[in-house]
Amino acid sequence: MFKAFRILVLLGILVTVAGTTLIARWQSQSWKRPQVVTLYPISAQGDAATQAYLDRLDDAAFAGLSSYFQAEAARYGLPLAEPVRVVLGRRVQVLPPAAPRDAGPIGAISWSLRMRWWAWRQTPPSSPRPDVKLFLIYHPPDFEGAVPHSIGLEKGRLGLVHLFASRAQQAQNEVVIAHEALHTFGATDKYDPATLLPVYPAGYADPGQEPRYPQARAELMGGRVPVREGEARIPASLRQTVIGPETAAEIGWTK
Structure with missing residues (x-):
């Protein structure tokens, strides 16, 4: 019984x-109302340089995000003046559970549940109430090696975004934030995880361009600007990216 x-x-x-x-x-x-995306900064190592950078962090560091989503949504005729409202939340002091590497489906599910529990416990109160929570994990500007892979979760509507605590990197940081934010709305990656090269045609900003290379922009979920066969570069800012039609359909901007 x-x-x-x-x-x-x-x-x-x-x-x-x-x-x-x-x-x-x-x-x-x-998309009946603006979706509030709240950003919660975290210092990855607690070093002095990163702490000083976070002390100076303000809304201006993310000013391009809301306007970018507004302009891209307008291209698809979305009847909403402000589709995404980006809000800078309070700092979080406790690091989230580390994402597993090649843990398989069970490990990924387990981490996702632990991550959602951690977010529920550690998220500071903020207003307006967030629809999406992105935890921005800042690494020192002189960090050596590759930072961990950023993750955006549609289930739970939250993400971990690994960034560099450097003013010189702020424009590229916005690209990473925008990419992970779209994952929480249902967008999928459009690059080959083995090579990180954009997948043709969905991962190209201008797939019909002749000649195909070099492309001038990146599709946001493709992640990179294809410059020649087998080679692509990281976009310098959101101005060098667009949201392609397949991504727009995934997040509900088109039918």
């Missing part, structure tokens, strides 16, 4: 979670 009751409770929890996820997905892609 107790076992049956426990199974019913677990089924109830699963149904509730599934229903909440479906409702959140519908709300995020209906």
Whole structure:
């Protein structure tokens, strides 16, 4: 009897979670109102240089994000003056659980649940209420080696974004933030994970261009600007990126 009751409770929890996820997905892609994306800075190592950078961080560091989404949404005829409202939240002092490397589906699910629990406990109160929470993990400007891979989760509508604590990197930081933000709205990557090269044609900003190379812009979810066969560069800023038609359809901007 107790076992049956426990199974019913677990089924109830699963149904509730599934229903909440479906409702959140519908709300995020209906675009009936601005979606609030709140950014929570975190120092990766607690070093003095990064702490000083975060002390100076203000809304101006992210000013290009809202206007970028506004301009791109207007290109697709979205009848919403401000589709995405970017808000700088308070700093978070506790690092999130590290994302697993090649942990397989079970490990990924386990991390996702731990990440959502951590976010629920550690997110500072903010106004307006966020629809999307992005935790910006800043690394020292002299950090050597590759930073961990950034992750945006549609389920839970949150993300971990690894950035550099440098004013010189702010424009490229915005590109990474915008990319991960779109993951939380349902956009998929459009690059080959093995080579990081954009996939043709969905990962190209101008797939019909002749000759095909060099491209002048990157498709945001493609991540890089293709310059020749087998070679691509990181865009310097959001001005060198566009949201392609396949991505626009995934996030509900087109049918």
